[in-house]
Amino acid sequence: METLxxxxxxxxxxxxxxxxLVALFGAFVGTIVGLLPGLGPxxxxxxxxxxxxxxxxxxxxxxxxxxxxxxxxxxxxxISAILLNVPGDAAAVMTTLDGYPLxxxxxxxxxxSLSAVSSFIGSMIATCGVVLFAPLLAKWAVAFGPAEYFVxxxxxxxxxxxxxxxxxxxxxxxxxxxxxxxxxxxxxxxxVYRFTFGSVSLSDGIQFVIVVIGFFSVSEVLLMLEQTHSGxxxxxxxxxxxxxxxxxxxxxxxxxxxxxxxxxxGVLPGAGATIASAMTYMSEKRLADASxxxxxxxxxxxxxxxxxxxxxACGSLIPMLTLGxxxxxxxxxMIGALTLYNITPGPLLFEQQPDVVWGLIASLFIxxxxxxxxxxxxxxxxxxxxxxxxxxLVPAITVISMVGVYAVHSTTFDLVLMVGLGxxxxxxxxxxxxxxxxxxxxxxxxxxxxxxxxxxSISAGELGILWNSPISLGLWALTALMLGLPGLRWWRAxxxxxxxxx
Amino acid sequence: xxxRLFAASWLLFCACLAVIAWGFQAPFAYDPVGPRAxxxxxLSLMAAGSLWLLCKPGLLEQRLNQRAALRxxxxxxxxxxxxxxxxVLGFVxxxxxxxxxxxxxxxxxxxxxxxxxxxxxxxxxxxxxxLLDVPLPLGLFAAFVES
Numbered sequence: 001m002e003t004l005x006x007x008x009x010x011x012x013x014x015x016x017x018x019x020x021l022v023a024l025f026g027a028f029v030g031t032i033v034g035l036l037p038g039l040g041p042x043x044x045x046x047x048x049x050x051x052x053x054x055x056x057x058x059x060x061x062x063x064x065x066x067x068x069x070x071x072x073x074x075x076x077x078x079i080s081a082i083l084l085n086v087p088g089d090a091a092a093v094m095t096t097l098d099g100y101p102l103x104x105x106x107x108x109x110x111x112x113s114l115s116a117v118s119s120f121i122g123s124m125i126a127t128c129g130v131v132l133f134a135p136l137l138a139k140w141a142v143a144f145g146p147a148e149y150f151v152x153x154x155x156x157x158x159x160x161x162x163x164x165x166x167x168x169x170x171x172x173x174x175x176x177x178x179x180x181x182x183x184x185x186x187x188x189x190x191x192v193y194r195f196t197f198g199s200v201s202l203s204d205g206i207q208f209v210i211v212v213i214g215f216f217s218v219s220e221v222l223l224m225l226e227q228t229h230s231g232x233x234x235x236x237x238x239x240x241x242x243x244x245x246x247x248x249x250x251x252x253x254x255x256x257x258x259x260x261x262x263x264x265x266g267v268l269p270g271a272g273a274t275i276a277s278a279m280t281y282m283s284e285k286r287l288a289d290a291s292x293x294x295x296x297x298x299x300x301x302x303x304x305x306x307x308x309x310x311x312x313a314c315g316s317l318i319p320m321l322t323l324g325x326x327x328x329x330x331x332x333x334m335i336g337a338l339t340l341y342n343i344t345p346g347p348l349l350f351e352q353q354p355d356v357v358w359g360l361i362a363s364l365f366i367x368x369x370x371x372x373x374x375x376x377x378x379x380x381x382x383x384x385x386x387x388x389x390x391x392x393l394v395p396a397i398t399v400i401s402m403v404g405v406y407a408v409h410s411t412t413f414d415l416v417l418m419v420g421l422g423x424x425x426x427x428x429x430x431x432x433x434x435x436x437x438x439x440x441x442x443x444x445x446x447x448x449x450x451x452x453x454x455x456x457s458i459s460a461g462e463l464g465i466l467w468n469s470p471i472s473l474g475l476w477a478l479t480a481l482m483l484g485l486p487g488l489r490w491w492r493a494x495x496x497x498x499x500x501x502x
Numbered sequence: 503x504x505x506r507l508f509a510a511s512w513l514l515f516c517a518c519l520a521v522i523a524w525g526f527q528a529p530f531a532y533d534p535v536g537p538r539a540x541x542x543x544x545l546s547l548m549a550a551g552s553l554w555l556l557c558k559p560g561l562l563e564q565r566l567n568q569r570a571a572l573r574x575x576x577x578x579x580x581x582x583x584x585x586x587x588x589x590v591l592g593f594v595x596x597x598x599x600x601x602x603x604x605x606x607x608x609x610x611x612x613x614x615x616x617x618x619x620x621x622x623x624x625x626x627x628x629x630x631x632x633l634l635d636v637p638l639p640l641g642l643f644a645a646f647v648e649s
Contacts, residue, residue, distance in 0.1 A: 054636045167560065173551040180519075180544045187537040190528035194541060195519065218581065225573050225607070391610025392618050395601035398581065399626055402588060402597075407636045415585035423578055431505055453535045461534030 003135055010358025014366050019064050022057070023363050026065040027370045030072020032385055035080045036393065040089035041073035041313070041330040042436065043220065046212040047397075049337050050404035059341040060356045064363040066337060067317070070330050071123060071364065074273065074310045075371050078115045079382050082108060082302075091273035091309040094281040098294065098301030105297055109241035112379050114299060115306040117248070118255045120372040122307030125259040126266065126314035127364045130321075133267075134350075134361070138322040141347035147455035147465045149323075151475040153448045156269035156325050158482040160437045167432060168483075174433040175441035181206055182445020189453060201413040208336040209408050210418050211442055215435050217401040218422020221394055223429065242376070243299075251303040254284055262308030266315025272328030272436065276312035277305035314364060320345055321357055325444065329436030332443040504566070505559035513552040520545045577607055592641020593631075598623035 013019065026048070033044035045066050052062040077092030082099035095115065102111040144152070157175045184195045185205030196202040258280040265276040284304040285294045294301045316327025324346035326332035338345050343353060350357055375382075405418045425435055459465035467473055523545060526538040584600035591599070598619045605615030630636040 051636075169551055169554050169558075170560075173548065173555070176544055176548045176551065180541070180548065183541045183544065187526075187528075190530075190532050190537045192526050192528050192537040194526055194537060195522065221581075221604075222574055222577055225577055226570055389608075389610065391605040391608040391615055394608050395604045395619065395622060398584070398604060399597050399601060399622060402584065403593075403626070403630055403636060403638065406588065406638065410637065410639075412586060412589050415588055416582065419578070419581045419585050422581070426574070427508070431508055449540045452540065453533050456535050457533045 003131060006135075006354060006358045007131060007362060009354065010360075010362035011365075013060055013355050013359030014064065014362035019061055019359070019363065020366070022061050022065045023068045023367045024370055026068025027072045027075075027367055027374060030069035031076035031079075031371070031375065031382055032072075033069065034073030034076025034092075035088040035382055035385060036076075036388075037080055037084070037086045037088055039220065039397070040077070040091075040216075041070050042212065042333055042439070043216050044069045044073050045330055045333045045337075046209070046216055047400055047404055049212075049333065049340075050209055050407045052337070053340055054407045059338065059343055059353075060359040062337060062341070063334065063356060063360050064367075066334050067360055067364060068367045068370075070313055070334075071310065071367050072371060073330075074123075074313045075116065075119050075375055076382065077309075078119070078306055079112065079379065080386055082111045082115065083383055084386060091277050091305070093274070094277040094305035095302060097281070098296075098298050101295070101297035102299075102302065107240075107297070110243045110247065110299075111302055113241065113376055114243040114247060114251065115302050116372060116375040116379075117243070118251070118258075118303040118306040119310040119375075120368055121255045122259040122262060122310035123314050123364065123368045125256065125307075126263040126311035127361065127368065129263045129267075130314055130318055130361055130364070134318050134322055134357075137318060138347045138350040141322050143471065144323070144347070145455070145469070146451040146458065148469060148471045148475070149325075149451040150448060150455055151466065151472040151479070152269070152323065152325055153444045153451070155475045155479045155482070156319075156444065157437075157441065158479040159268050160434075160440060167434075170431075170433045171437045174428065174435065174437040177428075177433075178438040178441025178443075179445040179448065181211065181438075182442050183449065188446075188450065199413070201409075201411060201417075205446075206417070206421075207405075207408050207414065208333075208340070208442070210405050210414055211421060212333055212336070212439060213401045213404055214418040214421030215425035215438065217397055218419060219425035219429055219435070221398055222422065222426040224390060224394055247299055251299045254300040254303045255307040258284065258304040258307040259311040262311030263315040265308075266312030266327055267318045269319045269323070269325045269327050272316060272330075273309040273312045276308040280304045280308035317360070317364075321349060321360075322347055324349075324447070326440060329439050332436075332439050335443055503559070505555055509552040509555035509559065513549055513556065516545045516549045516552065520549075573607060577604070580604055580607065589639045590641055592643050593638040594623040594627050594640075595642060597626065 029048065030044055033039045034041065048065060048069055052065050057065065073089055074091060077088035078095045078099065080086050080088035081092040081095040082103050085096050085100040087093045087096055099111050099115065102108065157172070160171050160175060184202055186203055187194055193203060261280050261283070262276040265279065266272070281301060281304050284300050285292060288294065288298070288300060292298045292300065316331045319325045319327040320331040320335055324335065324344060326335050335345055343349070343356065401418070402415060405414050408414060429435060455465050467476055520542060523538060523541045526541070528536055580600060580603045584596055587596045601619035601622045602615050605619060606612070627638060631638050
């Protein structure tokens with residue numbers, strides 16, 4: 001009952017005219033950013049973050065804006081995936097597998113509308129999950145001390161390494177680079193300058209906005225140089241524009257199953273929408289067996305990843321709100337946004353800032369409805385956005401990035417640093433290091449060091465405090481499991497290969 | 503190959519940073535850990551990761567393409583020039599120049615690029631400075647708009 005009251009209070013916040021307007025704007029911008037190939041939710045949130053700050057929006061409004069952009073991106077990614085066979089964001093890779101064949105068969109309208117509904121159902125189920133579980137977890141999370149937090153963050157990083165699978169070492173390296181970047185600046189406990197190289201501009205640490213925009217926008221611009229598909233013709237959406245009842249029933253249970261799975265994966269700190277959509281697609285394919293036409297335009301193959309990626313986007317808000325540990329790269333950016341407002345996400349957020357938390361949750365419901373309503377009739381308009389040529393798009397992205405960084409401190413140094421980090425990010429991406437791990441590391445860096453040192457201060461330097469409570473022991477066990485999985489898979493694959501050879 | 507190169511240089515970089523980090527000493531001991539241990543821990547973990555990649559770089563399908571590399575270098579130089587000239591020339595001029603150069607680099611035609619670049623400089627300045635209250639440098643224009 002208490003939850004319901006809070007939720008009503010949240011709707012009160014979310015339905016204020018400014019917040020509704022901001023949600024509408026965010027949903028619109030998010031869809032566009034999501035459908036543009038190369039720009040994903042992290043870019044969208046990163047570009048709008050300085051704007052939200054410069055506009056002087058109150059924290060709950062800023063969060064509503066960012067969450068709407070996040071959800072919008074997950075909706076938008078599917079449009080280019082279906083019409084162009086180019087995923088608009090990383091999570092939409094799986095959507096191309098069945099979405100594009102459907103479009104080629106002249107069913108683009110059906111594919112677009114059905115995937116919009118899948119996205120809607122996915123987010124709705126997951127948002128209900130947030131309402132049910134977030135307050136519980138927040139109550140439970142109060143029992144977390146610094147030692148438990150430290151282990152939890154290690155678990156978050158292990159989730160990245162273990163789940164990405166084929167390149168655990170590179171993922172861990174990327175996370176470590178992020179953690180190391182976070183140590184630049186004055187050490188908050190002792191006041192010692194670390195890695196500042198005598199520069200005043202670095203003494204405050206590397207600003208979060210600079211890291212995000214450098215690593216994601218600037219490196220993206222460099223990557224786009226290599227794209228050759230600009231000017232590719234999108235498949236025309238013709239024929240029936242809406243799915244019929246039979247098609248909906250056919251894929252309904254797929255949506256529900258994928259939404260639940262996506263939600264759980266989203267809640268895991270570190271594992272995000274990309275993994276969720278890949279895993280649900282695979283499991284639906286296995287469930288359907290021979291009856292499916294997966295890969296040649298199966299509606300279930302379209303519904304599964306779309307429901308899952310939206311569900312995991314909502315689910316990843318849970319660890320962010322309750323523990324202050326991001327569940328995905330995008331929520332890592334949102335945590336950065338909250339800290340700009342001097343709000344520390346964590347279990348106490350539910351008691352101290354109920355307006356922020358419940359306003360955000362209520363706005364997820366509203367944003368979803370807005371997106372569904374916006375996406376079905378306006379899909380033609382969005383599809384036209386795909387024909388914006390790169391020679392207009394790229395300069396625009398660059399200029400907005402520059403302004404975003406300049407708005408923080410107004411120094412040339414920051415701009416040059418941004419370009420430098422962008423080039424570094426480009427190199428890392430070319431070498432196949434996942435950058436979302438790096439961002440997660442960067443956000444967790446300061447928290448992790450603080451908690452480690454606080455824990456060791458409590459125990460007067462005794463390392464045992466890190467594994468003395470049942471919570472931290474459990475987390476260590478989960479971490480070991482996550483780290484062990486790729487090794488186990490590798491071992492089984494090798495044994496399989498040996499058996500095949502024998 | 504490239505992964506090996508990167509891992510080797512990163513290892514070297516970690517070593518340099520470790521030397522610097524060794525000097526982090528707090529004048530008083532505020533906590534049992536101190537400012538030095540954590541960065542050193544990270545650096546040693548990174549070094550271990552680099553060593554792993556040095557031995558087992560894995561497969562990478564990227565090939566360095568000379569033309570692509572040249573274009574990437576040009577793009578970086580443009581961005582760098584933009585960053586450095588941002589305050590000196592002011593937002594409008596530097597943006598127009600950078601947008602023009604980037605447009606050409608992204609295979610735009612001369613005239614459309616020029617038009618879109620100038621428009622971007624002027625319109626975005628208006629949008630950010632007047633509507634959204636983000637202060638942007640005027641640079642060369644400052645003398646004219648003195649108020």
